[in-house]
Amino acid sequence: MxxxxxxxxxxxxxxxxxxxxxxxxxxxxxxxxxxxxxxxxxxxxxxxxxxxxxxxxxxxxxxxDGIAVDFSGVPLDLSGLPEFHRRAYQLLLGYGWGQVTTYGEMARALGDVGLSRAVGQAMGANPMPLVIPCHRVLASNGKAGGFSAPGGAATKQKMLALEGVTIGAPPGQLNFGF
CATH class of the missing domain: 3.30.160 (Double Stranded RNA Binding Domain)
Incomplete structure (x- = not known):
């Protein structure tokens, strides 16, 4: 590399x-x-x-600089990563600027709400944060949840704020930044 x-x-x-x-x-x-x-x-x-x-x-x-950017066309080398992680990352690539989801919503989309912890583990192991936008995955209560990058949840909140997302919004309003 x-x-x-x-x-x-x-x-x-x-x-x-x-x-x-x-x-x-x-x-x-x-x-x-x-x-x-x-x-x-x-x-x-x-x-x-x-x-x-x-x-x-x-x-x-x-x-x-706070400009809306789309990273979806970036070629990714996901070799050597667990199959579940690759599936979770592929799903997450569908979330663009200012769009968020929850660990539970991702787990349901991957086939079983019981996979929420596995989704969290995949996000924590993400080798390409920002490009694979794990910062857009929130806890079910609309709060930041974990973030393994330097600065932890504060960094996640800063990244989401750049995208106009307010942390702690009622779950039905997360994608709208209310």
Missing amino acids: ETTTFPTALGVFGLGWTETGLARVLLPDDDEAALRERLGRGGAEAGDPPIWVETLMGRIEDYA
Whole structure:
């Protein structure tokens, strides 16, 4: 895997890609050295971004500036991930700017409301947050729930606020930002 970092209005992001597609996104961390160390795990090395990665970097910069961005066309390398995680990520890719869902709604869409915890585990293991928008998955009460990126739930809330979503809205109003 090849990697790069780049600055945005939210901080420095890290990206990793393979010949197949995007394999890793690291959200900004207050400790840039730690971000670079995490990005290099597993033998990843700094590389020159191909055009599609440069385009993605521009879209992430736009996102950080509060501009509505669609990441649905980004090629993804999901190899080596559990089948359930791939299914959950594929479902989540259908949620665009400012749209949210819950762990339970995703579980039902994946075949069984009892899979809510499994959905949460898949979101926590998401190797490409933002592009696979796990920040758009909320707890059933409309609250943020967990978020494994630096800054935790506060980062999730900040990302959703960029998209005009108010956390804690009544469940029927989540997609409308009331």
